[in-house]
Amino acid sequence: MPDPLLDESDLPFGAPAFDRIAPDAFLPALTIALAEAKAEIEAIATDPAEPDFANTVEAMERVGGTLARVRRIFWTLSSAQSTPSIRAVEAEVSAMLTRHGIAVSHDPRLFARVDALWSRRDALGLNEAQMRLLEGSRRGFVDGGALLAHADKARFAAIAERLSLLGTTFGQNVLAATHAWTLRLDTEDCAGLPDTMLAATARRAEATGQGGHVITLDRGDVEGFLSFADRRDLREQVWRAFTTRGDGGAYDNRAIIDEMLALRREKAALLGHASYSDFALADSMAKTPDAAEALLMRVWTPALRQAAAEQAELQMLAGDTPIAAWDWRYYAERIRRERHALDGAAVKRFLTQDAVRDAAFAAAGRLYGMEFAAIPSLPGWHPGVQPWSVSDAGGTPRGLLYTDFHVRPEKHGGAWMGALRVQEALDGPVLPIVYIVANFAPGAGLSIDEARTLFHEFGHALHALLSDVVYPSQSGTAVARDFVEFPSKFMEHWIVAPEVLVGLGVPAPLADAIASADRFGQGFATVEFLASAILDLSLHRRTDGSDAVAEGEALLAELGLPDTIVPRHGLTHFTHVFDGGYASQYYSYLWSEVLDADAYAAFEERGDLFAPDLAGRLRTEVLARGDTRDAMAAYVAFRGREPREAALLEARGLAA
The missing domain is CATH 1.20.1050.40 (Endopeptidase. Chain P; domain 1)
Structure with a gap:
C-alpha cells in the first residue's frame, strides 16, 4: 500500500x-x-x-x-x-x-x-x-536575495525565517481568539433572528450541552446577528468582541504586527526597494504603490459620499438614537425589507448551501461546458468534505474538486481556494486537484453575501481547473496578485442574475427585490473594504513606525472614515496580510474588480449572460493561459481593449 x-x-x-x-x-x-x-x-x-x-x-x-x-x-x-x-x-x-x-x-x-x-x-x-x-x-x-553579499544573505535568511514564525503565530492567535468567545442566549434574547439562524444556534448550544442558543465570532454568525437581532446591547457586545480579536489579552497580535512590518521594511531595503510596497508591487499589474493608491483614492471619495447618504437614511429609521457601528447592518436590513421588499430571512430559505453550490456548477456548465459528479467513495480531510470529478461536456476529465463549506473549530475563518496539485503538461498531462473552503453554519441557508462568497471561491477553482499550460509554475491562479481576483470577482455576478435566482426557486418578486436592493449599501461595503486596503498599502509604504494600530487609526480619521464604519479586516485579525499572501496587495480585489466589471459589461451589452462566444474567449484567452502571458495582454485578447474604470463605479452605484 x-x-x-x-x-x-x-x-x-x-x-x-x-x-x-x-x-x-x-x-x-x-x-x-x-x-x-x-x-x-x-x-x-x-x-x-x-x-x-x-x-x-x-x-x-x-x-x-x-x-x-x-x-x-x-x-x-x-x-x-x-x-x-x-x-x-x-x-x-x-x-x-x-x-x-x-x-x-541563495x-x-x-x-x-x-x-x-x-x-x-x-x-x-x-x-x-x-x-x-x-x-x-x-x-x-x-x-530571494541571490544578488546580496554573504552577510546580507544571512540576515535575509534570518528575516525570512522569523517572518514565517510570526505569520504562523498571528494566524493561530486569530483562530484561538475567534473560538475562545461565545455568547449564550435564551430564547427571549433572540428577538428578530430568522428561523434558519435560530435552528443553527440551537443545534450548536445543544451540541455543547448548554441549551438555549450560542453565537460565535465566525463572520456568518456575526453579520447575521448584527443584521437581525433586535437587542441593541447584544449587537454591541457581539460587534466589540468581533472587531477586537487579537487586540490585547491572551492572543494579542499588536507586537507581532509591528515586528512583521519592521522586518518587511528591512527585507525590502536589503533588496534595494524604497519600501515593502515597492518590492511587493514590482511584478503586479499596478507596478507601483502610487498607481494602486491612486485607484483606491479615486473610489474613496465617492464611496464616502454614498456612505454618508446611506447613513442619513438609516438615521431616519433609528430616530433620536445616533447610529453606531453595531446598528448599521440592522437598519440597512430594515431598509432592504421595507423599501425594496427584500426579506433577508426569506432569501436564506431558498439559498441552501447545496442549492447554491449546484447553481454554481450549472453556471459553469452553461458558460464553459463543465460537468460535476460526486465521488462519495473518496476520503476527505473531514466527513463534511465532498469530492467532485470535473469534466468537459464531452466527458474529457478536467480534474478533481473538493468542497468544504461548514464552519468548525478546527478551521480558520473566512473562505479560500487552494490546490493539492496543479495542472501542467511538462512530461505529459497532469490534472489539477483543487478545493474551496468556507465557514457556513450547517443546516442554515446562505445570505446573498455568503452565496457570493461561494461563487467567488468557485471562480478561483474554475481558473485552476480550466488551466491549460505546460509548466507547473505558470498554472491556473499563479498570476499577478491584482489579476488573480478577476476570475473570482467575475463569477460573483451570476448568483444575483435573475434567471439563476429563479432557477433556485426564488420567486420572481423576491429575485427582483434582490436586484433592486443590490446597490443599496454599496457605500458602506466599499468604504469598509477600502479602509482595510488603504491601511495595508499605507503601512507597508512607510519607512519607519512603531505602533501600527495607532498609526492606522490616525490615518483613517484623517481620511474621514466615519465612526459608524470600521475596516472590514481590523489589523489585529487581518490574516490576508499577516498570515497570507496579500501583504501590501489587499487593494488587488478592487484592481481586479475594474477588469471584472468591464468584462461583465460585455455580457450585459450582448444581452446574454451565457453568450457562448464571449465565454469561450474568456476561457481560452484568460482562464486557460495562467501566467504564460502578460495579464493585461490576456485581458485585451478577451475584451478587444483595455478595461474602463467607469464600469466599476457604475457596478458599485458610485458613478456621479
Whole structure:
C-alpha cells in the first residue's frame, strides 16, 4: 500500500488518502521529501553541460514533486482542519520550508545558470510562455536575495525565517481568539433572528450541552446577528468582541504586527526597494504603490459620499438614537425589507448551501461546458468534505474538486481556494486537484453575501481547473496578485442574475427585490473594504513606525472614515496580510474588480449572460493561459481593449 504522503496515490485522480494520513507523519515525510528535492537541485547545479533552457529552467520545474505533495497536503490541513496536533508542528514545518526556499534562492551555482540564460534570452528561440518562465525564474532568485553579499544573505535568511514564525503565530492567535468567545442566549434574547439562524444556534448550544442558543465570532454568525437581532446591547457586545480579536489579552497580535512590518521594511531595503510596497508591487499589474493608491483614492471619495447618504437614511429609521457601528447592518436590513421588499430571512430559505453550490456548477456548465459528479467513495480531510470529478461536456476529465463549506473549530475563518496539485503538461498531462473552503453554519441557508462568497471561491477553482499550460509554475491562479481576483470577482455576478435566482426557486418578486436592493449599501461595503486596503498599502509604504494600530487609526480619521464604519479586516485579525499572501496587495480585489466589471459589461451589452462566444474567449484567452502571458495582454485578447474604470463605479452605484 503506497505511503499516503511520500508515494503517488492509487486513488482516482491520484487523490490523497486523507483517511490514512497521521499528523505525526508530516515531519518525517517532509525530511525525506526535502532531501530528495535537495538532491535534484544539486544535480542541476553540478551539471557539467552548458546551461540551456531544458537542463536548467525546465529541470527546475521538475524539482520537488514529492515535496510539493507533502507541503500542499499539510497546508490544506493546517488551514481547514487545524487540530492541536497539526498546530503543534506548523511552525516547524514552516521553518523547514522557508530554510529550503532560501537555500535554493541563495545557491550561486543555480543563479549563475539562470542568469547566463537570461543574459542571452533573445537568442534562445523561446516562445512567449518560456520567455516569461525564464524571466520569472530570474526574478524569483533576485527577490530571494541571490544578488546580496554573504552577510546580507544571512540576515535575509534570518528575516525570512522569523517572518514565517510570526505569520504562523498571528494566524493561530486569530483562530484561538475567534473560538475562545461565545455568547449564550435564551430564547427571549433572540428577538428578530430568522428561523434558519435560530435552528443553527440551537443545534450548536445543544451540541455543547448548554441549551438555549450560542453565537460565535465566525463572520456568518456575526453579520447575521448584527443584521437581525433586535437587542441593541447584544449587537454591541457581539460587534466589540468581533472587531477586537487579537487586540490585547491572551492572543494579542499588536507586537507581532509591528515586528512583521519592521522586518518587511528591512527585507525590502536589503533588496534595494524604497519600501515593502515597492518590492511587493514590482511584478503586479499596478507596478507601483502610487498607481494602486491612486485607484483606491479615486473610489474613496465617492464611496464616502454614498456612505454618508446611506447613513442619513438609516438615521431616519433609528430616530433620536445616533447610529453606531453595531446598528448599521440592522437598519440597512430594515431598509432592504421595507423599501425594496427584500426579506433577508426569506432569501436564506431558498439559498441552501447545496442549492447554491449546484447553481454554481450549472453556471459553469452553461458558460464553459463543465460537468460535476460526486465521488462519495473518496476520503476527505473531514466527513463534511465532498469530492467532485470535473469534466468537459464531452466527458474529457478536467480534474478533481473538493468542497468544504461548514464552519468548525478546527478551521480558520473566512473562505479560500487552494490546490493539492496543479495542472501542467511538462512530461505529459497532469490534472489539477483543487478545493474551496468556507465557514457556513450547517443546516442554515446562505445570505446573498455568503452565496457570493461561494461563487467567488468557485471562480478561483474554475481558473485552476480550466488551466491549460505546460509548466507547473505558470498554472491556473499563479498570476499577478491584482489579476488573480478577476476570475473570482467575475463569477460573483451570476448568483444575483435573475434567471439563476429563479432557477433556485426564488420567486420572481423576491429575485427582483434582490436586484433592486443590490446597490443599496454599496457605500458602506466599499468604504469598509477600502479602509482595510488603504491601511495595508499605507503601512507597508512607510519607512519607519512603531505602533501600527495607532498609526492606522490616525490615518483613517484623517481620511474621514466615519465612526459608524470600521475596516472590514481590523489589523489585529487581518490574516490576508499577516498570515497570507496579500501583504501590501489587499487593494488587488478592487484592481481586479475594474477588469471584472468591464468584462461583465460585455455580457450585459450582448444581452446574454451565457453568450457562448464571449465565454469561450474568456476561457481560452484568460482562464486557460495562467501566467504564460502578460495579464493585461490576456485581458485585451478577451475584451478587444483595455478595461474602463467607469464600469466599476457604475457596478458599485458610485458613478456621479
